[in-house]
Amino acid sequence: MPCELLKGFRMLDLADEKGAMCGKMFADMGAEVIKVEPPGGCMTRRIPPFLGDRSGSDRSLYFLAYQAGKRSVTLNLETADGRRLLSELARKADFLVESFPVGHMESLGLGYQALAGVNPRLIYASITPFGDRGPGRNYKAADINVWAAGGNMYLMGEQGRPPLQISAPQAGLHAGAEAGAAAMIAHYARQGSGQGQHIVIDMQACVVWTLMNAQAFPIMHGASMTRNGVFSGALRLARKMVFRCADGHISMLLTGGTAAPSISALVQWMDEKGFAADWMKKQKWSAWAPGVISDASDYEVEQIHDIEDRVERFFITMTKREIYAGGLKRRILLSPVNTVAEIAADDQLRAREFFVPVAHDIDGPVTFTFPGAFAKLSATALAAPTPAPKLGEHNEQIYGGLLGLAAHELAMLRAVDAI
Amino acid sequence: MAPFALDGIRVLDFTWIAVGPITTKYLADNGADVIKIESSTHIDVLRAAPPYADGKFGINRSQFFADYNTSKRGVTLNLSHPRARELVMRLVPWADIVVENFTPKVMRGWEMDYEHLRQVKPDIIMLSSCLQGQTGPQAAMPGFGQLMGALSGFYYVSGYPGGDPAPPYGAYTDFITPRLAVAVLVAALDYRRRTGQGQYIDVSQFEASLHFLAPALIDYFATGRVLQAQGNRSERYAPHGAYRCRDEHGSERWISIAIGDEAQWQGLLGVLGNPRCEERFATMLGRLENPDALDDFVGAQVRERGAWELTAALQAVGVAAYPVQSCLDLHQDENLDAFGFWNWLEHQEMGSAPYMGVAHRLDATPGQLRSAAPALGQHTDEVLQEMMGLSAEEIAQLRKDGVLM
Numbered sequence: 086m087p088c089e090l091l092k093g094f095r096m097l098d099l100a101d102e103k104g105a106m107c108g109k110m111f112a113d114m115g116a117e118v119i120k121v122e123p124p125g126g127c128m129t130r131r132i133p134p135f136l137g138d139r140s141g142s143d144r145s146l147y148f149l150a151y152q153a154g155k156r157s158v159t160l161n162l163e164t165a166d167g168r169r170l171l172s173e174l175a176r177k178a179d180f181l182v183e184s185f186p187v188g189h190m191e192s193l194g195l196g197y198q199a200l201a202g203v204n205p206r207l208i209y210a211s212i213t214p215f216g217d218r219g220p221g222r223n224y225k226a227a228d229i230n231v232w233a234a235g236g237n238m239y240l241m242g243e244q245g246r247p248p249l250q251i252s253a254p255q256a257g258l259h260a261g262a263e264a265g266a267a268a269m270i271a272h273y274a275r276q277g278s279g280q281g282q283h284i285v286i287d288m289q290a291c292v293v294w295t296l297m298n299a300q301a302f303p304i305m306h307g308a309s310m311t312r313n314g315v316f317s318g319a320l321r322l323a324r325k326m327v328f329r330c331a332d333g334h335i336s337m338l339l340t341g342g343t344a345a346p347s348i349s350a351l352v353q354w355m356d357e358k359g360f361a362a363d364w365m366k367k368q369k370w371s372a373w374a375p376g377v378i379s380d381a382s383d384y385e386v387e388q389i390h391d392i393e394d395r396v397e398r399f400f401i402t403m404t405k406r407e408i409y410a411g412g413l414k415r416r417i418l419l420s421p422v423n424t425v426a427e428i429a430a431d432d433q434l435r436a437r438e439f440f441v442p443v444a445h446d447i448d449g450p451v452t453f454t455f456p457g458a459f460a461k462l463s464a465t466a467l468a469a470p471t472p473a474p475k476l477g478e479h480n481e482q483i484y485g486g487l488l489g490l491a492a493h494e495l496a497m498l499r500a501v502d503a504i
Numbered sequence: 505m506a507p508f509a510l511d512g513i514r515v516l517d518f519t520w521i522a523v524g525p526i527t528t529k530y531l532a533d534n535g536a537d538v539i540k541i542e543s544s545t546h547i548d549v550l551r552a553a554p555p556y557a558d559g560k561f562g563i564n565r566s567q568f569f570a571d572y573n574t575s576k577r578g579v580t581l582n583l584s585h586p587r588a589r590e591l592v593m594r595l596v597p598w599a600d601i602v603v604e605n606f607t608p609k610v611m612r613g614w615e616m617d618y619e620h621l622r623q624v625k626p627d628i629i630m631l632s633s634c635l636q637g638q639t640g641p642q643a644a645m646p647g648f649g650q651l652m653g654a655l656s657g658f659y660y661v662s663g664y665p666g667g668d669p670a671p672p673y674g675a676y677t678d679f680i681t682p683r684l685a686v687a688v689l690v691a692a693l694d695y696r697r698r699t700g701q702g703q704y705i706d707v708s709q710f711e712a713s714l715h716f717l718a719p720a721l722i723d724y725f726a727t728g729r730v731l732q733a734q735g736n737r738s739e740r741y742a743p744h745g746a747y748r749c750r751d752e753h754g755s756e757r758w759i760s761i762a763i764g765d766e767a768q769w770q771g772l773l774g775v776l777g778n779p780r781c782e783e784r785f786a787t788m789l790g791r792l793e794n795p796d797a798l799d800d801f802v803g804a805q806v807r808e809r810g811a812w813e814l815t816a817a818l819q820a821v822g823v824a825a826y827p828v829q830s831c832l833d834l835h836q837d838e839n840l841d842a843f844g845f846w847n848w849l850e851h852q853e854m855g856s857a858p859y860m861g862v863a864h865r866l867d868a869t870p871g872q873l874r875s876a877a878p879a880l881g882q883h884t885d886e887v888l889q890e891m892m893g894l895s896a897e898e899i900a901q902l903r904k905d906g907v908l909m
Binding site for chain 2: 089090091106109110114132133134136137146147149150151197215216217218219220221222223224225226227229230231232233234235236237238239240241242243246247248249250251252253255258259262263264265266267268269270271272273274276278280281282283284285286287289290291293294295296297298299300301302303304305306307309310311312314315317326327329333334335336337338342343347377378379413416418419420421422423424425426428429432433434436437439440453454455456457458459460461462463464465467
């Protein structure tokens with residue numbers, strides 16, 4: 086079912102992995118998203134891993150996931166004919182998103198100013214690794230470089246070992262989602278004023294926004310957080326955030342204060358099994374928040390080490406599933422460190438019918454299971470995902486139907502490598 | 505001055521902590537009038553979370569709170585008091601949007617859920633964002649983003665191969681959801697303008713976040729493969745990782761490097777002075793298949809280089825590289841600075857401090873951090889007078905009755 090939210094609005098998606106998420110969100114919200122690919126295909130078709138580890142232009146899992154619901158046309162921007170076609174498409178589009186090196190689209194005569202001349206209503210979003218004004222505006226970047234530049238990498242990993250990225254690169258997804266949010270804000274203004282505009286997304290800044298305010302500690306407290314494995318990077322006081330259990334790990338923050346009911350319930354549970362120390366049973370947890378308001382005392386540090394140690398010995402007797410079920414029942418603030426397999430089997434996601442089947446045709450018919458709507462709307466349900474397009478699948482439909490090119494013109498454009 | 509994109513939009517904001525406040529901050533920084541409702545008996549807990557101005561605790565001194573609540577007005581209402589609900593219901597017709605991120609029973613308990621709100625404002629748009637969504641067996645699960653980072657798979661896929669998780673710092677998923685929530689919320693606002701139709705939006709932070717692991721989920725369902733933590737290993741780039749450079753100011757300094765093709769590899773070798781390297785590193789496949797040895801090789805070559813000097817040299821030959829920036833480094837980063845990312849704002853109790861700016865720039869209608877975050881209850885009187893026409897005496901009485909705390 087298409088979504089009514091952005092029905093009738095059209096986006097040209099020229100973004101690579103720095104912005105694929107933007108068009109995906111727009112497709113989910115009902116916009117017609119046209120992926121404009123070079124004749125060799127968008128580079129996201131070549132991002133590993135591939136389905137069954139066999140490569141092929143329709144087999145990249147990244148491509149399948151983030152180009153779902155879009156249409157595909159091929160267009161060679163290296164040719165004058167290709168550039169003319171893009172300009173014609175822009176005349177009929179409401180949004181354009183691109184992530185070429187800064188200045189590249191201008192050099193082709195397809196920058197914001199040029200396309201706004203054709204279509205002043207156009208909202209044109211440019212995703213840049215490090216902004217468009219600094220000394221690094223022309224820097225090359227893989228996802229890991231922006232993760233590093235935005236400060237998140239510095240905070241991930243163990244002391245004495247290299248800083249880390251998440252093993253599913255994230256910076257481009259944040260930038261794409263930010264572009265989606267920004268383009269919608271510009272859309273609201275445009276629907277009032279009639280005027281489109283240029284948007285620049287700073288991917289590095291998008292990553293800084295993931296730091297949970299760690300960025301302010303050097304200014305406020307005169308010290309930086311550091312990476313610390315399963316411990317928080319907290320100043321003065323390392324707190325264990327991830328505990329071992331029988332078949333994996335559990336995430337939990339042992340603190341009182343507003344979380345007092347949770348830690349009380351945990352201690353009660355531990356006591357039933359003989360794992361609670363006497364001091365834990367007597368502790369007034371609502372008043373226990375070491376290091377939050379003032380520095381932790383030596384005694385509090387001792388308490389922290391003792392309870393962390395006992396919690397781990399308690400958890401090691403149970404599986405993730407048992408601990409999560411017990412935690413939910415007792416309203417303890419904890420959660421399992423889930424694998425994708427465990428997420429796939431999660432009761433809550435199943436009850437909400439989050440995962441949805443999507444019929445594909447890849448070397449024959451095959452049905453995949455996709456994450457469904459990122460939000461549930463009462464009046465305009467988001468669109469169910471449809472398959473990512475084959476390369477140039479919609480050339481006839483878009484160039485013929487939308488731009489009104491005749492069959493012989495399409496054939497000629499093909500012959501001169503324009504599409 | 506350029507107009508703001510969301511001039512004239514009115515938001516009643518019951519949110520707290522991160523996901524909700526960051527969502528409404530996008531609206532506020534773009535010109536919407538966002539009224540944040542808090543209670544001194546039940547404050548936004550970020551007010552009691554460091555970092556604090558000058559490192560000193562105070563209810564109006566948390567930069568954590570301040571960064572997520574710029575450009576908003578702050579009102580204190582004791583929502584468990586029956587008169588407070590009455591005041592809220594008088595404000596609802598004023599609002600275009602209501603946002604909250606409590607556990608699902610809270611707004612229902614106050615009879616301020618969507619069904620009640622739309623009785624007084626039929627076209628209201630309401631967005632709720634709790635951890636696991638408004639329905640389902642675990643809807644009531646309380647918690648915060650750290651738990652969601654684990655539940656939604658990000659912790660498991662973070663770390664060195666075969667080791668304990670080395671999760672992203674803090675409540676990682678709290679910084680995914682707002683971007684999706686803002687997009688759908690503003691889309692709903694535009695839809696209402698075209699159709700007159702308001703609606704209710706249920707954003708499960710669990711579900712929203714899983715979109716950032718979508719390829720791994722699709723892969724699991726299709727082939728049974730379970731994505732594992734693999735350090736900085738990549739199937740596309742080698743070398744790919746963080747390499748220690750020369751220490752600076754007594755601190756470790758690292759550089760991130762990603763090499764995706766032959767030209768970049770030759771560029772790297774050139775910048776490193778064309779050191780002798782093993783035969784197996786001569787091909788991309790050889791490099792991809794021997795990542796540990798390759799890391800040792802690159803690590804040894806860059807150990808005495810300066811992280812910025814090396815970045816400049818590598819970028820000059822088209823190699824993707826950037827220093828691994830610490831939180832302090834971010835404040836001195838010339839690229840963030842050139843984008844105008846750091847915004848110095850003056851706060852009535854905290855003084856002047858650098859706030860995180862907007863991560864995008866709308867050239868015609870730029871957003872702006874219009875004011876520092878409100879002190880607790882800073883705008884209570886102003887809002888009650890201006891928007892409800894209450895007199896100073898009536899406000900004093902409400903205060904005496906414990907409604908405005």
